[in-house]
Amino acid sequence: MGKPLKHVLVCTQTRPPDHPRGSCAAKGGMDVLQEFMRHFEQKQLWGRFAVTGCGCLGACGNGPSVLVYPEGVMYGGLDKDGVAAIVEEHLLGDKPVERLKVPAEVWG
């Protein structure tokens, strides 16, 4: 796909329903991934940017988790509005969305 300007990693890790850590899949991680893909299609972002589903990123308590490289910014608790903000402000605007970042003690 060529090296992207920014690469969005979306956790879609699954775990059993009674697992103490929960999982990003149970918190809507797959919906978050598909919502990023919808924006990528709609705004023709493929090529300049990339989005990839991935396994556990370790911030399970703040899921669904999204990590954007090369900055290494971890976002948590995302919904459709959060995805739209990351696309507009971070990917297209090159400015990380401070209000959606996980706390520094989780990903300092």
Place this chain on the structure above:
Amino acid sequence: MGKPLKHVLVCTQTRPPDHPRGSCAAKGGMDVLQEFMRHFEQKQLWGRFAVTGCGCLGACGNGPSVLVYPEGVMYGGLDKDGVAAIVEEHLLGDKPVERLKVPAEVWG
């Protein structure tokens, strides 16, 4: 897990056996992931570094693919020796392994 110095993403994408693009899973992507984890355990790299399995990174023809951030270096065709070299030279030595990179036209 805290923000790592470097984050290793290992493609473990699956596809049907007769799919024209092949897949990193069919080329040993899961073995590559487990080999990284073995080094992480043996050398106690967890915390300073991270390794995560992920979906398609787009360099299917050169798989199994590994992408290291924040540098954004894409490696291909990895085996156990390749994993050991990335751990020693890129993660611990902070010097990407030029001989294992995919061609610039794949990930320029």
